[in-house]
Every structure is written in structure tokens, then in C-alpha cells.
Amino acid sequence: MAMELRDIGPPDYKKFLHPVILKNYGKWVKHENVRPGVIKHISETGDVVFTVRAGIPKFISSDGVRFLCDLADKYCDGYLRFTMRHNIEFIVVKEENVEKLIKELEDAGYPVGGTEHSLKAIINCVGYVHCNMAATDSPSIAKALYEALYDYFKKTDLPERIKIAVSGCLNMCGATNASDIAIIGMHTKPPKVIDEIVHAQCSPIDLVKICPTYAIKPKKVKKNGKMIDSVSIDEEKCMYCGNCYAVCPGLPIHDPENDGVSIWVGGKASMTKQGLMESRLLVPFIPNHPPKWEKIVEIVKKIIDVYIENAMPDERLGEMIERIGWEKFFELVDVPFTYQHIDDFVFAYRDYRKGISFRFTKHVK
Amino acid sequence: MAMELRDIGPPDYKKFLHPVILKNYGKWVKHENVRPGVIKHISETGDVVFTVRAGIPKFISSDGVRFLCDLADKYCDGYLRFTMRHNIEFIVVKEENVEKLIKELEDAGYPVGGTEHSLKAIINCVGYVHCNMAATDSPSIAKALYEALYDYFKKTDLPERIKIAVSGCLNMCGATNASDIAIIGMHTKPPKVIDEIVHAQCSPIDLVKICPTYAIKPKKVKKNGKMIDSVSIDEEKCMYCGNCYAVCPGLPIHDPENDGVSIWVGGKASMTKQGLMESRLLVPFIPNHPPKWEKIVEIVKKIIDVYIENAMPDERLGEMIERIGWEKFFELVDVPFTYQHIDDFVFAYRDYRKGISFRFTKHVK
Amino acid sequence: MTSILDELKKGRWPSFVKELEKTGDERIVKYYEKCLKDKKPYFGHGGIVGVTGYEAGVIGRVAVGEAAKILPEFHLFRILPPAGYFYTTDVLRKICDWVDKWGCKLLNFHGATYNLQAFGIPRDKLDPAFEELAKIGFDLGGSGPDVRTAACCMGPALCEWALIDTLDIYTTLMKEYIFDIHRPRFPYKFKIKISGCPNDCTASGARSDLAVIGIWRDDIKIDEDALKKYKDEELEMVAKRCPSGAITYKNGKFEINNDACTRCMYCINVLHDALKPGDDRGASILIGARARGRYGAFLAWVLVPFMKLEPPYKELKELIDKILDWWDEHGNPKERVGETIYRIGFGKFLKDIGIEPKPQMVYRPRSNPFWKYF
Amino acid sequence: MTSILDELKKGRWPSFVKELEKTGDERIVKYYEKCLKDKKPYFGHGGIVGVTGYEAGVIGRVAVGEAAKILPEFHLFRILPPAGYFYTTDVLRKICDWVDKWGCKLLNFHGATYNLQAFGIPRDKLDPAFEELAKIGFDLGGSGPDVRTAACCMGPALCEWALIDTLDIYTTLMKEYIFDIHRPRFPYKFKIKISGCPNDCTASGARSDLAVIGIWRDDIKIDEDALKKYKDEELEMVAKRCPSGAITYKNGKFEINNDACTRCMYCINVLHDALKPGDDRGASILIGARARGRYGAFLAWVLVPFMKLEPPYKELKELIDKILDWWDEHGNPKERVGETIYRIGFGKFLKDIGIEPKPQMVYRPRSNPFWKYF
Ligand code: SRM
Ligand code: SRM
Ligand code: SRM
Ligand code: SRM
Ligand code: SF4
Ligand code: SF4
Numbered sequence A, B: 001m002a003m004e005l006r007d008i009g010p011p012d013y014k015k016f017l018h019p020v021i022l023k024n025y026g027k028w029v030k031h032e033n034v035r036p037g038v039i040k041h042i043s044e045t046g047d048v049v050f051t052v053r054a055g056i057p058k059f060i061s062s063d064g065v066r067f068l069c070d071l072a073d074k075y076c077d078g079y080l081r082f083t084m085r086h087n088i089e090f091i092v093v094k095e096e097n098v099e100k101l102i103k104e105l106e107d108a109g110y111p112v113g114g115t116e117h118s119l120k121a122i123i124n125c126v127g128y129v130h131c132n133m134a135a136t137d138s139p140s141i142a143k144a145l146y147e148a149l150y151d152y153f154k155k156t157d158l159p160e161r162i163k164i165a166v167s168g169c170l171n172m173c174g175a176t177n178a179s180d181i182a183i184i185g186m187h188t189k190p191p192k193v194i195d196e197i198v199h200a201q202c203s204p205i206d207l208v209k210i211c212p213t214y215a216i217k218p219k220k221v222k223k224n225g226k227m228i229d230s231v232s233i234d235e236e237k238c239m240y241c242g243n244c245y246a247v248c249p250g251l252p253i254h255d256p257e258n259d260g261v262s263i264w265v266g267g268k269a270s271m272t273k274q275g276l277m278e279s280r281l282l283v284p285f286i287p288n289h290p291p292k293w294e295k296i297v298e299i300v301k302k303i304i305d306v307y308i309e310n311a312m313p314d315e316r317l318g319e320m321i322e323r324i325g326w327e328k329f330f331e332l333v334d335v336p337f338t339y340q341h342i343d344d345f346v347f348a349y350r351d352y353r354k355g356i357s358f359r360f361t362k363h364v365k
Numbered sequence C, D: 001m002t003s004i005l006d007e008l009k010k011g012r013w014p015s016f017v018k019e020l021e022k023t024g025d026e027r028i029v030k031y032y033e034k035c036l037k038d039k040k041p042y043f044g045h046g047g048i049v050g051v052t053g054y055e056a057g058v059i060g061r062v063a064v065g066e067a068a069k070i071l072p073e074f075h076l077f078r079i080l081p082p083a084g085y086f087y088t089t090d091v092l093r094k095i096c097d098w099v100d101k102w103g104c105k106l107l108n109f110h111g112a113t114y115n116l117q118a119f120g121i122p123r124d125k126l127d128p129a130f131e132e133l134a135k136i137g138f139d140l141g142g143s144g145p146d147v148r149t150a151a152c153c154m155g156p157a158l159c160e161w162a163l164i165d166t167l168d169i170y171t172t173l174m175k176e177y178i179f180d181i182h183r184p185r186f187p188y189k190f191k192i193k194i195s196g197c198p199n200d201c202t203a204s205g206a207r208s209d210l211a212v213i214g215i216w217r218d219d220i221k222i223d224e225d226a227l228k229k230y231k232d233e234e235l236e237m238v239a240k241r242c243p244s245g246a247i248t249y250k251n252g253k254f255e256i257n258n259d260a261c262t263r264c265m266y267c268i269n270v271l272h273d274a275l276k277p278g279d280d281r282g283a284s285i286l287i288g289a290r291a292r293g294r295y296g297a298f299l300a301w302v303l304v305p306f307m308k309l310e311p312p313y314k315e316l317k318e319l320i321d322k323i324l325d326w327w328d329e330h331g332n333p334k335e336r337v338g339e340t341i342y343r344i345g346f347g348k349f350l351k352d353i354g355i356e357p358k359p360q361m362v363y364r365p366r367s368n369p370f371w372k373y374f
């Protein structure tokens, strides 16, 4: 095989930029939100480009892609892009093409929207479709949420944008750690130890190093008459992270009865206003309930209702919660506050409420 | 000896309350700042009590106390108290006695003041006078600061109060951890190990447990031909806290060349406004320089000047710094920012500046 | 006297060195002078000094090395003070006479933990000295790994803001735990501080293992007439700087959203003629402060958002008992209770002592997914 | 198809299950259905799969247990995408043809690290598939403990706020580190994300080991005429909510104290016709984010407050080299760079890589007295 084809790096992006974009590269001075899903970019040269944003599925067949290419050929001189939230964006230079393109997209079932203060595309990881770690199935959860929240994607009248992300496990592929609403798959039982596989395929010493809570210890065990190396797991210490299973198939952690999801709120990744905010735990555990995920949908809808009712203009969910206080938010969404909500990990001290700056809620009798 | 005199507990406070106080206990409705050092307490019954606050030395001779008692007998019906910052407060019921008392106090060298927005009494620990731990001498530092800042104690025109505390070592006896300005004695070299004393008087295992940075390990060492138990100190890990010396005389840490003081700012212990604030490092090290402590005095004066110039009304030093930003404050007081200012202990992550919310100062070229 | 001490006798602020001299006891003056010159203290560990039957309350000091001859011993008594630090001259004079007789005529009103400190009682006079002190009506305070002498503000004795009876609570608790004050048996010291209101004049939030802080639960009381006397700018400033955003001041109308208020006292402090705390009063109980700990400094955090506090303070005592028992069982040596809780987990601690978790206990819920389902 | 998948084919949002079906490859559909029914994935560790000469870029999957027969293998290619994720239909069609030939006709635009993902390439076709991909002009991205595929926003290609050339920086860095992308040798993954301005549309602050964020250093530019078109309430709101308190709006005058501004973009975003970032442009470099780490989640923090960024980006590359070398030397296995820095000490790290400490790197200086004098 030709080694000169190794390490060529990414293709030259300039080849893929519409000539109007190339000409106005770095010269944009203004944008206008023409309608949901459509942004008009205006250059200092007077040139104009419209981007038309549509939702696409996480997994797309080559025929699906070809269909989108057909549209881009018809209305975009063959140029398109994908966004940081995995939407497709059509590059339209002729204004009259905008509505035509939208019509074709909508007719084919691709919703146009997701700009300004709308529900943005729901980021989700591969889940059961390609991952060995998944404690829950993110793609189907995202689908269930999309159905319930569809209209919010197409309108722009939320107080601010809402970003939802779904990760199949606490590896948090995607930006679940800083999303307005995050759904994260959770195990709730330690891995089982299959000594033979650990012995045959894994390194006990590496396992000891990898466990964040020091729950793994090397052990010797008798199997078929001879002593073999394996590990033991301290069930008191294990926090079900799956790190060990990721490197060692002898420690299976999947458990249909006890795997499920947690719901997190209030994260935000941009530097605006008070800056970065982490997602915080709202619901520690709901057992897996595909394919409709009714319970998740119900709670997310409730969160959004509370958000719409209580947020000030331009206020993200997390900003609103910080303003009214987490204790009030728990009261409003009516979710129980439990032991799991209180951090007990390395930086736990950071979140203890120093002083008395709290509000009274029904939690205080 | 009579065991019935054991465990009697504190005396009954009611015996020591002025009859007017007893009568109006819990009935106060208003206070007025009559003049610096004097507060008029007004009861719902119409009764009135004046408290006259004066500075006294940390160590006071019995004759000194007797003199103050004489004044209390003359003007206060024999009633007085001490405050949470170790000032004396005279309980005056007859208004005409207030000025007379003040005159006698001032004539005898006891400054009246320390109320409202003034410099409050400087809290300081016993230092060399009674402590074995002292890395610096707090009483003489407090004295030097009092001389330089005397007028601020007697006036009430600061933006808000200023509270200074001095601790002879990082045990921080007193509220140095939450003071507007704190001076803390610091060692900068690990203790020396005197094996014989460690062996004879200390428990190596206890020492290992006590060291916060896990710098102490047990060791065996040959002395006079026989093996004895002692400890070794990892100089890379030791942070000179003195914990080990506190329990073991075989690990002396005092070092006239390398002991000194650090200066901290921005703490606040009350729950008001943004609540509790920790003192933060401003100057990591100044060698000990008794008895005038010129360098400390110079920096503290500079801090106060910057405070007076930049604070809004009712704003504590720490509140001001948080508003303008620590980077600006370092620029204004013109103190170098060094490696020691960056936390590297357990909660260090908390203080890293997440995101880009900083101001430009001369530090950024 | 030499110049190094002369410097400290000069100036306008009353000089502690002059006071040392006034005791007429040259030893401490000379010792102190030597320390200043050599830039180090010469005290060694005092060894075990104490009063028969007690294992706390006396801090032993013996000078070692070059200073051993100057000040062979210099022990002190930590004396449990009266609540609120009120004294009559009568009792103070008795204390003066007592320290003249048994000690070196030197006192400190008070130490940073608010014990009355009496210096220079020789080892062989500790017992008789204590006996005579007890006859004046005073007992020793804490030292070592025990329940320490608590602190309380002047509260209802003199302060209009007092929301709980700090003096009575102090006295009750000190009596309740007097055995544990004198007999160290815990992992480390345990300090209680009691403030009448959120101004927290005992700095309890910064330096006590258990902070009891008076708060109210209902609405702030507004005297509209008195409010009118404040200037526009003042009202505007207060509204702008209320940390919870609870205050609006528009078109001459000053309004407080008591639901949002976090009872920081700021508006009340500034507009003190017009605003008063509500009538539904009690305390917040905070836990875990330590000036300088194994993990850095700890400030106190919410354990019980609200507790009614009426004599005999049964609920409070039960809470303290539970905390002390738990800590006694789980704490490592030299570990303050807040650190034990942090190490083992705040949630676990709550579960163990039977307190329901509440969102008031944390600023915000956890951000990491590593937890136990206990 | 059975009801569990039927449910996921219904509704208004385009269905990924329909797309799985459209591939015509029944295996993945059946496998997925089984997982949903049994509530667990059946993939085992794919073993070592890859392209000759590379040790990264292919994620291997083999189903095990009951599902082993349904989907014996299901590997995917992570393909390094073009900067800004712009494509022509021409090149997309080539990719479609390519995946039809070598894979299972399934793509993902893009993975969460912004690789273009192509599914179902069988183990024995990895090498020829790669060769043909390279001929279309594409290379593989990262996986494992290597420099990962970076991300960048559309920046100057379409966005008026772009303060740095995100697309060019991305392409330059990917070329510079292409060897390290394909050959894992670090303690763990290393992700770079490049945002044109503080809006941070790559979420770099939340999930990249190294964040490059465009900022300006001089004053915000105000177009007074355009400003007049905004409503009073809007200007008032922006002034009130500016996080640094830099804006005053009084008597119709809107003023920015640029000295106080922390460049959060909020006023600019809202009043976008009137306000523009200044002209002295460069980037802030942040370090250390990790979505879920050994110590909890880490967000990125300031390493270099300001760096000018002009091609060939020498200073930036030197910085990255120094970071990678230091981390390579000090990092433990599975430890992201931010965690190594936290464990060893941020100050020590700065000293080692030769960067002066600056107050901009921390919110505030330390509050504990435990430090080293290195
Ligand atoms: C197209 C895209 C960049 C790209 O290269 O792909 C983009 C484009 C724009 N972003 Fe963004 N952002 C994009 C992902 C993000 C992300 C990342 C993400 O969502 O995962 C963030 C940070 C994450 C977050 O918000 O927590 C992000 C935070 C912002 C913000 C700050 C929002 C805030 O909370 O204050 C703005 C400013 C604003 O809109 O006021 C912004 C503003 C904009 C503007 C208005 C910039 C401009 O002048 O054109 C663009 C149109 C936004 C809109 O949707 O109405 N963009 N933007 C990304 C669209 C993703 C999508 O399909 O929805
Ligand atoms: C495919 C993808 C999710 C997706 O559906 O888009 C993904 C999939 C996996 N991630 Fe991820 N991660 C993906 C983006 C991310 C991101 C997002 C990002 O890069 O911005 C994160 C969070 C950011 C971060 O790095 O902190 C992320 C954090 C993790 C972690 C946790 C890392 C950590 O520091 O703790 C792991 C666990 C690990 O590395 O062992 C992980 C591990 C994995 C593995 C390799 C699981 C494993 O150990 O076998 C998954 C392979 C799934 C598969 O079979 O294909 N993935 N992963 C994303 C990569 C596609 C791409 O290259 O474009
Ligand atoms: C007498 C004393 C209580 C006692 O029982 O001894 C006391 C008495 C009063 N305090 Fe205090 N505070 C006393 C120590 C404290 C402390 C503890 C300390 O200083 O170590 C604090 C918390 C520490 C801190 O401030 O960081 C404290 C924080 C306050 C505050 C909140 C200040 C703030 O930053 O917002 C107020 C409210 C105010 O003054 O506006 C306050 C208010 C008051 C008032 C006005 C209450 C009243 O209505 O009478 C009293 C007169 C204050 C004055 O000095 O003008 N008191 N006060 C203490 C006097 C010490 C001294 O001699 O200077
Ligand atoms: C006398 C006093 C300072 C003063 O001049 O007023 C004092 C003096 C000593 N303190 Fe303290 N502490 C004194 C109040 C405090 C305070 C303030 C408070 O209680 O509010 C603190 C900070 C609050 C706190 O507890 O966190 C304090 C934190 C310490 C510490 C650090 C404790 C920790 O948790 O890390 C130590 C070290 C130790 O316990 O080993 C300590 C240890 C000591 C020792 C016993 C040093 C030793 O190990 O031999 C000192 C004896 C000095 C002596 O020879 O008399 N002292 N100490 C205060 C007690 C007098 C009294 O009882 O009224
Ligand atoms: S979040 Fe978990 S389940 Fe999802 S892709 Fe990442 S590792 Fe797999
Ligand atoms: S699941 Fe995580 S915490 Fe539990 S043993 Fe494995 S690595 Fe350790």
C-alpha cells in the first residue's frame, strides 16, 4: 500500500467554501434572523449569504445524504456544511431559493429551525448502535424527546436557547457536562468479576490504577486447581463508572434491571454573562424504559414549562436557577431532593452552602 | 481537694448584667452611633444604655484591670464587658457620664473608638509571649500596626469597617482566615529531625498520621551502635505547617533566618451581602523584622489607601476586590504575583479561572 | 530596658510591654526580649500540667535551651467566662486579687476562643489556685481534643437584632457539656459559637465546628414612615446591592420579595430605623468550619436550615449529642468534624445521624456522576 | 419490523431507525432491536483493528454473547473532517459511493468530537478502504491516547464575530500534529477546540484539553446611531446584567468601562447592530477541560490570557509542544492533562514549561497556607 497516502491530514477547506464565502471570508459585519432556521449573513462588501438550518438524524444512510446533496445542488450551487450541533446548513446565495429549499426540506421530513432562542439540536452519542459502554440508549431517547419538543425547534420564542444532550453513560461523550438539560446513562451496581477472563485478557495492575475510587485490589484465586491472578472489587467504594470494564471484558457492568438514566440541568458552555456552568444533578435514577421513554419526556417537559414560566428574557435555564436558587427550582419542578444530590466526591466542599444564604421552601418544615 | 467544686461551669451571666440591661433584656429596638466609640442602645421601654468602647492591650496587668474597674465604678455603677474583638465596653446609663468617662480613658492612654466604619481592634494571638509554635511575634506586629493606623480606630469615615488579625503561625488562632487584612507567621523550611528526641519522646506512627502532606515516613536509624525508631521528612512534600513539631519536640521547625510573615486580604466573617469570604494570599513572605515591622506596616498602609480610594460606600475590602477583580487589585497595590499565589492544594481546581472572565492589567504584555 | 522593648513601649496605643513590666515579674519581660532578639520562641512543650480531675484548661509552658533559666515555667489557666463577657467590677477585682496571689499578675480579656486567660501559675500551685478560683465562681475552659469553651455575642443583653437568646444558650450548653470540656476524648477540638443574627458577630461561620445563628423565617418588617427619612440614593443603593435581588425600588416604592430574600441583614443594617427582622424566629445550624485544616480552610455550611430554639434547647442538645457520637466513632486523630464529614461524605453523615437531605444544605446539587446508592 | 422499532420510526423528527433500514443491511437493525429489548448493548471490545501504519482512527466492534451471530463485526472509521465542516456535494457524493462500496452505507455527520463517522467496514477491508478514502482526499482522525481530531467553528467563513481564523488554525494544527493523531503515545486523549470568539460555539471551555478562543484587547466599538434604534428597556437590561458591572446607562447615555469589561460578548450579542469587538485581536488559551474526570468534571481555565495568532502560528505550536512534552513526562495512564496539572500543581507546571504566573490564571489567589517555595 502506498505510504505516501498516510498522514495527509484534513482536506483544504477552501475547496469546499462557496465562492461568495471565499470572497467575503472574514468580512462579515452583520447577521439577521430572517425566520426560524434562516440566518442572513451580510458582508462589508454588500454580499449576502443565507444559511438554512435543518435537523438530520444522528445516523444517516448514504441515500439520505444523496437526497440532501440533490437539494444543495438545486438551491446552493452544491455547497453545504454541518454545524457544531450536527445540523445541516445549506448555503443559499439567491434569496428566492430560501423558501423553495425550506419547502422541499419540510416536505421530505427535515425540520427547519434551531436558530436563535429555540430548542437546539439534541446532541446524542451512538449508544447501543455502536458502543460497548452504553448504560442506556441515547439515540432513542433523543428521538423521544424530539417528538415531544418538536415545536420548540421550529419556533424562536423561548426565553433563551435550550440545549439538550444525551450520553449513554457517564463518559459523557458530547457536551452533557455543560448542557441546559442532560440525560446520562447510569449503572447502579458494581461490575461482576469473571476471574478467568480477567486472568486471561486483563492486567490487574492496570485495573488498580484505572479505578478512580480505588475500589479495585489485585487478588489471587484458585480456579481448576491452580492459583490465578485476578482482582476484587470493594462494593462499598465502587461508583459504577465502568472505567474498568472499558479496558477489561472480565468485569461486565451491564445490568438490564439496574441500569438507567439520570437527568441533569443548568449547564452552559459559552463564556457569556456569568460564563461556563456545569450541569447539575436533578434526577439520580430512572430505570431504562425504551422505546418511548415516557418518564424522561415527562420530566424534561416539566423543566421546560418551569423555565418558560420563570425565566427573564435572555436567561438560560442555569442562569435562571442560579437567580431563583436551586432549592426553589427543586420545589418548582417537584422532584425529590435526595442523598445523591449532595456531592461527596473530591471537590464536594465547594458545593456545601457556606453561610446561610438560602431560601425557604417546602423542604424546610 | 473538694470535688464538688469541679465542673461548675460558667457563672450565671445575669449576676453581671446592669439592672437596666436585665430589665430591658431582649427589648432593644434601636441603636444610635453617638460618636466614634459610643453606641446608644434604646429599648422599647424608653430606657437607654450607652456603651463606650476602648482599646486595651492584649496582655493586661491586674493593676491595669483595677484602673479600668475604678472608672467603671465611677461612671458605670460597676458594670462593664469585653467584646468579641477584645475591646472593653463600659456600660453607661447616665448620658452625662459618657464624655467624662471618655476623657479619663483618653487621658490614661486608652483610645475610644472602633465602632461603625472604623479600623476595629486588631486581633492577635499570644505569639512569643506564650506560644511554642510562633513563627513570628503577633503582639509586637499588632502594636506596630496600631501605631501606624491609630487614627482609623478613632474615626468612622472608612468606606466600611476594616478588620485586621495577626497570627503567629498558620494555626491561625483568631479569625485570620476571614479578615480584611491578615498577617500570618510562616516557616519556609522543613523541621530538622533530631532522632534521639523523636525516639525518646514521640510516636513515629502518630507523626505519620498527623502530617497533612504525607511528608513523614517512619525510619530506623543507628545511634550509638543500636537501631532506634525515628522518622524521615520528605523535603519535597513538607509544607512547613509545624503540625509535627506541635506534638513532637524532636522536630524543631523554628529558624530565625527563614521564618517570617505572609499578608492576606479580602476575608470577611459576617453573612451580610455576598456572605462569608476567605482571606486570600497577597504577600507570601517577608522575613521577620521586629520591633518596628516597617515592611508590614508599609504594605498594610498601601492596602488601606487603595481601599479608601476605590471602594464604594458600605463595601468591605474583599467585596471591593471581587468587584474590580484580583488582577486589578494586584496592580493597584503593586505587589508581585508569584507561583505561591496559585493554589496547588486539595481544592486548587476551585480557584482556577474557568473561562475568560478576566481583566487586562500590566501582567499581560 | 533595652531599645528593642523600648520601641514597643512608645506610641499612642496602650503598650502590652508596659503591662508586662507592671506585673513586676522580670522573667517574662526578659524572656520576651530574648525571643524578639533571636527571632524565635524558646518555649518547649509544657509536658502534662493540669488540675486534679481535669485533663484540660491549663496550657503548660517551659522555656528550653538558652532561655530555660530565664523562664523555667509559665503555665496559664483558661477560665470559662460568663456569657456575653459581662462582668461586675466586684468580680473582676476578685480575679485580680486571685491572679496576684497565684499567678504573675497578668491577664488577657480574652483569648481568641474567649477564655479569660491568667498567666504564670506555677506547677505546684495549680490545684490550690484552681480551688480558690472555683470559690470565686469560675471554672476552667477547654483545651486539647475536647468540647471547647463556646462563644456568644452580647445578643439580647444589648442588641436590637438578637433573634435568639445567645447568653442563655451559651450558658446552657456549657453546663450540659462541662464534663466533655474538661476531659478530652474526641478526635480533636470541637468549638461552638452562637450569634444572635446573621451579622454573626462571633464569626461563627469562619471558625466554629458548630455555628448557631439566629434567623427569622417570615417577612422583614417595614416601617414606611421611617423609610421615608432615608435618602433616595441610599434606598437605590440598597436595592441594587441586595445579594438575592429581592429588593425593588421604583417610583418611590421600596419593596422586598421575602420569598427571594436570603436574610443577609444588609438592608436591615443600613436602613436600621425602618427595617426589622420578622417575628418567626429560630436559628440556622452550620457545621464544619476550621481556620486551617487538612484540606485548606473550611467555612461552616448549613446543617439545619431552621430550628426553633426555646429553653431547655432539647432539640439542639440532641443534635450536638448525635454529632459528637458520630464524630467520636468516625473521626481520625486531629481531624475536625467538618473534615470527617467531608472525608466520609456529607450525605452519609446525614443518613447516619438521621437528618433528611435538603437543598438548603448545598449551593447546588452535585456536578459529578460518582455516587453511592446508600 | 416489530413494535419497539416501529415506535422509533414514527413521528415528525427524521427517524434514525428508518436510516438504518435504508442501508439495506438488516444486521445492524436486528442487533439494535435486540439491545433495546434486552436493555443492554452486546458489543464486546473490538480487539485491535486498524489500518496499516496507524494505531488510531478505527473503532472496532464485535458483538458477543447472544448477539454474536447477528452482528459479528461492526467497525467504524473516524474521518478527519474539513475545517468548519463545509463540503461540496461533489465530495459528499464521493464519500457516499465510498461507504457504499466498503462499509454498510451508514454515515454520521459528525461524531461528538467532529469526526465524520463511517460504519460497518469489515476487518479485512480496512486497508483498501482507507487507501481509496485517501484518494478522495480524506485521512483518519484520532482515537485512543493521542492528539485527537480538533474542532473549530465556522469563524471567518460565515460569522461576523470571528476574531481569529479558526479554519486556518484548525487545518494548520491538524497538519502539524498529524503524526501524533495517528500514533497514540500520550497518557490519554488530548483535544483541541478553536472558537472564533467568547461565544465559544465549539464548547471548548467545557470539553477540550486545550481551548483557543478569539478575544480582543482594546475597546468595544460603539455605533451610536445604531444604538439609538434599541429600546430603552433593552439598553437598561443589558446594563443591569453585564456581569462585570462595566456598563452604565443613565439619562440616555450608554457607556462601557472597557477596563472593567471581561469580554463576555453579552452586550455585543444582544445589541449586535451597534456594538462590535475591538481591533486588537488574538486568543485566550485555556487548558484542562474534561467532561468527566478522576476528580469530577473539569472546565477549562486560563493558561495564556492573550496571544496574537498569525500564520504560521509559531507561538501556539511551541506552546502545545511544551505542554505535550511535559504531560508525556508527568502524566499517569488515563490522566488528562488538566488532571496531571492539578495533581502536580498548576504553579509547578507553569514553572516547568516556562510561563510566568499571572493573576488572570485564577479567580483569586490561594486561601490556604500550604505551599512550596520552589
Ligand atoms: C452554527 C454554529 C457554529 C458552527 O460553526 O457550527 C453557531 C452559530 C452561531 N452562534 Fe453559536 N453556533 C453554534 C454552536 C454553539 C455552541 C456549541 C453547542 O451548542 O454545542 C455554543 C456554546 C454552547 C452553549 O450555548 O452552551 C454556542 C453559543 C453561542 C452563543 C452564546 C449563547 C449564550 O448562552 O449566551 C451565541 C450568542 C447569541 O446567540 O446571543 C452564539 C451565536 C451564534 C451566532 C448568532 C453567531 C453569528 O453571528 O452568526 C450564530 C447563529 C446562532 C443561531 O443558531 O441562531 N452562539 N453556539 C453552531 C450551531 C449549532 C447548531 O446547529 O445549533
Ligand atoms: C463516537 C463518540 C460519540 C458520538 O456518538 O459522537 C464517542 C464514542 C466513544 N467514546 Fe467518547 N465519543 C465521542 C466524543 C466524546 C466527547 C465529546 C468531545 O470530544 O467533545 C467526550 C467528552 C469530552 C472529553 O473528552 O472530555 C467524550 C468522552 C469520552 C470518555 C471520557 C473521557 C474522560 O476523560 O474521562 C471516554 C472514556 C475513555 O476514554 O475511556 C470515551 C470513550 C468513548 C468510547 C471509545 C468508548 C470506549 O471506551 O469504548 C466510545 C466509542 C463508541 C463507539 O463504539 O463508536 N469518550 N467522547 C464521539 C467521538 C466521535 C468523533 O470522533 O467525532
Ligand atoms: C460588640 C460586638 C458584639 C459583642 O458581643 O461583642 C458587635 C456589636 C455590633 N455589631 Fe458586630 N459586633 C462585634 C463583632 C463583630 C464581628 C466579629 C469580629 O469582628 O471578629 C463580626 C463579623 C466579622 C466580620 O465583620 O468580618 C461583626 C459583624 C457585624 C456586622 C456585619 C458587617 C458586614 O461586613 O456587613 C454588622 C452590621 C453593620 O454594622 O452594618 C454588625 C453590627 C453590629 C452592631 C451595630 C449591632 C447593634 O445593632 O448594636 C453592634 C455595634 C457595631 C459597631 O462596632 O459599630 N456586626 N461584628 C462585637 C464588637 C467587636 C469590637 O470590639 O469591634
Ligand atoms: C491562646 C490562643 C490565641 C490567643 O492568643 O488568643 C490560642 C493558642 C494556641 N492555639 Fe489556637 N489559640 C486560640 C484560639 C484559636 C482559634 C480562634 C477561635 O477559637 O475562634 C483558632 C482558629 C479557629 C479554629 O479552631 O479553627 C485556633 C486554631 C488553632 C489550631 C489549628 C486548629 C486546626 O483545626 O487546624 C491549633 C493547632 C492544634 O490544635 O494543634 C491551635 C493550637 C494552639 C496552641 C495550643 C499551640 C500548641 O499546639 O501548643 C496555642 C497555645 C498558645 C499558648 O501557649 O497559650 N490553635 N486557636 C486562643 C485560645 C485562647 C482561648 O482559649 O480563649
Ligand atoms: S457516552 Fe458512553 S455510551 Fe455514549 S458513546 Fe460515549 S462511551 Fe459510549
Ligand atoms: S466501575 Fe469504576 S469505580 Fe467501580 S470498580 Fe470499575 S473502575 Fe472502579
Ligand code: SF4
Pocket (backbone or CB within 6 Å): B125, B126, B127, B131, B132, B133, B134, B135, B138, B167, B168, B169, B170, B171, B172, B173
Ligand atoms: S497562631 Fe500559632 S503562634 Fe499564635 S497562638 Fe496560635 S499556635 Fe501559637
Ligand code: SF4
Pocket (backbone or CB within 6 Å): B190, B191, B210, B211, B212, B213, B214, B215, B216, B233, B237, B238, B239, B240, B241, B242, B243, B244, B245, B253
Ligand atoms: S511541618 Fe507539617 S508538612 Fe512538614 S513534615 Fe511536619 S507535619 Fe508534615
Ligand code: SF4
Pocket (backbone or CB within 6 Å): C153, C154, C155, C156, C159, C160, C161, C162, C163, C195, C196, C197, C198, C199, C200, C201, C202
Ligand atoms: S450577631 Fe447580631 S445579635 Fe449578636 S451582637 Fe451581632 S448584630 Fe447583635
Ligand code: SF4
Pocket (backbone or CB within 6 Å): B273, C241, C242, C243, C244, C245, C246, C247, C256, C260, C261, C262, C263, C264, C265, C266, C267, C268
Ligand atoms: S436581608 Fe439581604 S437578601 Fe434580604 S432583602 Fe435585605 S438585602 Fe436583600
Ligand code: SF4
Pocket (backbone or CB within 6 Å): D153, D154, D155, D156, D159, D160, D161, D162, D163, D195, D196, D197, D198, D199, D200, D201, D202
Ligand atoms: S464562536 Fe464566535 S466566531 Fe465562532 S461561530 Fe460562534 S459566534 Fe461566530
Ligand code: SF4
Pocket (backbone or CB within 6 Å): A273, D241, D242, D243, D244, D245, D246, D247, D256, D260, D261, D262, D263, D264, D265, D266, D267, D268
Ligand atoms: S462584553 Fe460582557 S462584560 Fe464586557 S461590557 Fe459587554 S456585557 Fe459587560
